[in-house]
Amino acid sequence: MGKKLLIFVLHKLFFLLFIVNQSFAFNNYDSSREKPEETPKCSDCHSNLTEKKSKHTPVKENCESCHKVNFKEHTENGSNGLHLAENIPALCYNCHNGLQNDLTTIKNIHQVIKNKNSCINCHNPHSSDEDKLLVLDEKKLCLSCHNKEVASNGKKTANINRILTNAKVIHPPVENGCIACHKPHASDNNYLLIT
Numbered sequence: 001m002g003k004k005l006l007i008f009v010l011h012k013l014f015f016l017l018f019i020v021n022q023s024f025a026f027n028n029y030d031s032s033r034e035k036p037e038e039t040p041k042c043s044d045c046h047s048n049l050t051e052k053k054s055k056h057t058p059v060k061e062n063c064e065s066c067h068k069v070n071f072k073e074h075t076e077n078g079s080n081g082l083h084l085a086e087n088i089p090a091l092c093y094n095c096h097n098g099l100q101n102d103l104t105t106i107k108n109i110h111q112v113i114k115n116k117n118s119c120i121n122c123h124n125p126h127s128s129d130e131d132k133l134l135v136l137d138e139k140k141l142c143l144s145c146h147n148k149e150v151a152s153n154g155k156k157t158a159n160i161n162r163i164l165t166n167a168k169v170i171h172p173p174v175e176n177g178c179i180a181c182h183k184p185h186a187s188d189n190n191y192l193l194i195t
């Protein structure tokens with residue numbers, strides 16, 4: 001009777017030890033599998049900015065070429081400014097210096113480039129469904145400003161949208177857009193004409 005009890009107790013004890021050991025082993029196994037905490041990426045929270053059809057090359061590489069964001073502060077305290085590395089257009093000229101050179105040597109510059117927001121009046125800095133990262137379809141983009149008389153430096157520029165809406169006959173190339181005849185940035189010719 002006493003022997004049976006002893007066997008019973010020992011059996012339970014071994015069983016208990018087995019369980020405890022297993023759970024330790026399991027814990028060890030588990031913690032050995034745990035990777036060091038992954039640092040989140042900018043795109044984990046901002047993927048909506050880059051989901052359009054065509055992506056600006058530097059956006060595919062890293063955000064820091066344009067945003068000097070303090071990661072820890074940003075993710076702990078939330079939004080705190082764009083922190084652009086430079087103002088626009090200087091920011092863009094960092095990499096598009098060919099265009100910058102053009103704009104210093106070409107006679108007529110499209111006024112809008114000198115205005116507030118400069119390049120991003122027409123281009124999305126991240127991604128776009130349109131060609132050349134345009135914010136709108138090219139013709140709609142031009143007409144979004146040229147739907148009124150625009151005036152600067154004592155010059156008046158006609159309301160092209162009204163001309164097109166009222167016209168009986170539209171010159172066929174205009175149907176296909178404006179850059180068939182105009183340069184979007186600058187030109188040595190009057191009216192930003194290509195030739």
Ligand code: HEC
Nearest residue numbers: 042043046049050058059062063065066067082088120125
């Ligand atoms: C080529 C430069 C450039 C790169 C690279 C870039 N950004 Fe931007 N970003 C800008 C500019 C310029 C603005 C300001 C846009 C405006 O004012 O309309 C901006 C604005 C933003 C904004 C404000 C919201 C918005 O839609 O305007 C967020 C968020 C942002 N960027 C996140 C990112 C992230 C994340 C990346 C990397 C995946 C990135 N940016 C890469 C230039 C850049």
Ligand code: HEC
Nearest residue numbers: 040041042044045063067069071075078079080081082083
């Ligand atoms: C854990 C999520 C998270 C991560 C990771 C993250 N952001 Fe943000 N970010 C936010 C939130 C939330 C906002 C505020 C709401 C918004 O504009 O989307 C914001 C806003 C911004 C803005 C706009 C600030 C403003 O004042 O309009 C920029 C620029 C930006 N983030 C850049 C970055 C960059 C660059 C990285 C990577 C270095 C990054 N974010 C990583 C969550 C995040």
Ligand code: HEC
Nearest residue numbers: 054057058065088091092094095119120123125131132133
């Ligand atoms: C860190 C470098 C860098 C910066 C800063 C930068 N770009 Fe770019 N951009 C590139 C590269 C690389 C390409 C792709 C190669 C090329 O076409 O020159 C490109 C291409 C483009 C294109 C053509 C896209 C296409 O689909 O053909 C446009 C438009 C553009 N960038 C506008 C801008 C604007 C506007 C800014 C400022 C807000 C800017 N870029 C700032 C590097 C940069």
Ligand code: HEC
Nearest residue numbers: 089092093096099112113118119121122123132138179184
């Ligand atoms: C009035 C609208 C407008 C403004 C403002 C503008 N762009 Fe453009 N950009 C365009 C259009 C339209 C194209 C496409 C031209 C084509 O396909 O022939 C273009 C094309 C480009 C390209 C592709 C290469 C090329 O020349 O075709 C780059 C890079 C570019 N722009 C950068 C810039 C930068 C940097 C600024 C600011 C200094 C800027 N753009 C301002 C409308 C604009």
Ligand code: HEC
Nearest residue numbers: 111112121142145150151152155156157178182184191192
């Ligand atoms: C964000 C507004 C804006 C957009 C978008 C825009 N423009 Fe302009 N455009 C202007 C302003 C401002 C002027 C200067 C008007 C003036 O000085 O009388 C101008 C002037 C012009 C001129 C007359 C230039 C001259 O020397 O007489 C032409 C041509 C022109 N734009 C064509 C275009 C074309 C083509 C597009 C599309 C690729 C376009 N614009 C998109 C604002 C814009």
Ligand code: HEC
Nearest residue numbers: 139142143146156157158160171173174177178180181191
């Ligand atoms: C077939 C070539 C052609 C096409 C396409 C074209 N233009 Fe023009 N545009 C011209 C010529 C030529 C002039 C200058 C002569 C004139 O207006 O009498 C001009 C002048 C302009 C001016 C200056 C008007 C002024 O009062 O100074 C603007 C702005 C303009 N175009 C915008 C546009 C827009 C926006 C589009 C697209 C919807 C467009 N153009 C399409 C040839 C064209």
